[in-house]
Amino acid sequence: MLLAVHDLRHTYGDEVALAGVDLSVDAGEFVALLGPNGAGKTTLVRSVIGLIQPTSGSVRVAGGSPARAEVRRRLGVVQQDVGFPSTLTVREIVEGAAARAGAGKDRAKAAMTEMGLADLARRRASNLSGGQQQRLQLAMGLVADPALLVLDEPTVGLDAASRKAFWATLEERRNRGTGILLTTHIVEEAAALADRIVVLHKGRVVAEGTPSELQRTLPGRRVTARTSVPAEVLRAVDGVVSVTASDGEVDIAATIAEPVVRTMLELDPTTSDLVVATAPLDDVLIALTNETKEMVA
């Protein structure tokens, strides 16, 4: 097992960030850590990459503690909110990362090419766009051919094309046996890439499984209809998680469909265009984390 996290707990003063998390990543496995803002994703990542010492519990990367520098060198990491020195070029940064990891300039060149940075090699890193800086971080992470990639919200700020290219690189790495732990709050990203999704909420793992398993194990339903029943009434019905209403059309996420369908038909027999479907994954996550859709989508 490349990454083994056991009963991990961390507090900031009185605030509990992690309340006993178990997590594992195997070689060649892509695990997405999904959850709303404040769920504890970044704290978990920072524990895994050795930036913080957890209050209790254990983290093992390839059998060793990430508090040790030689263990951290086996990781490729993309962190949030990293700015590069204004004085160093892209090439100097990637070659430096390669040299520190015991790799040569050829590996640095290959990593820059892989991440589409070859033409920007002479540019000062701080002058790159946000998306280019994310790619530069990934190039630094890939240069040593790491056993485990840990990526904290790596595609925030990327345009659609860059995001797709980023995803392709990650899939290619996974196919070559690299373990990947990715945190994201973008459901589409997790569903598209991950072998396994771990849902974190308020510092706890609230669900875990493949995207289809998550959808199957939860009785999530999506109900849409044209009705005059007010949204406030529908929100009060058992099992309803969220209601979006516009011009007489309602879009309802619910754990079960029957009560809300019955209520609509009883209060407004003219209800029409009624459709009941299995909820998409983001609705499942709303139910799991009891958050508004905006916080997870």
Add this chain to the structure above:
Amino acid sequence: MRAMWLEIRDELVGILREPTALFFSVLMPVGFFTFFVAMFGEAWENAGTAMIVPFGTFGVLAVVLMNPGIGMADAHQRGWLRVKRVSGIPLWMTIAAKVIASIPYAVAVLAAITASAVFVGDMRFDAGEVAVVFAVLVLGVLPFAFFSVAIGSRVGANAAAAILNAILMPSAIVSGLWFPYEMLPEAIARIGSVLPTYHLARLAMAPVDGGAWLGHLLVLAATAAVGAMVATMAYRSARL
């Protein structure tokens, strides 16, 4: 060794590519030195020679106290320190690279002050004495870099510059680096006598005036030990 060299190289490249800080760090002490020599030169025989050590001390302090800390604070603010820590670069290497990279600064400021003294025709030290003063100042000032790094790892770049200036300027004045120590009011001189900055200046003066040196050396050794400890604790506990 290669990793250490890369750290130092990155620091030196940074200095060369953004020389503004270097310019002011060197220009200010040299400018003050030249100004004071011009002002007191006629009334005070050998004013230039007498002022080389105190102004040289101020010069090396200005660069070694300011630059590593501001560089560290900038890296901290950008999140670059997090990248370094995660990439497995040992703590001692990050700190040592900042300290070592400040040495060329210190040598540059001393060379500029010496050149200025030669230019105004008031240079009585021979080459051997100058070399010894250089060596004492360059090595003796390194403990101050630890405090600079400690402050830089806890605050932003602007705050670091303000805090370090607030330490440097009063320390320089009460240690007799701008005005002869003997001219200071007794109460201020007493404060100055306990500061490491005073002991650095006295240690550098000892080879040319034959004064005692061991006590000053011990104070600086203790300063280095405390500074290294403070820098390590500050960096380790910094929330990156």
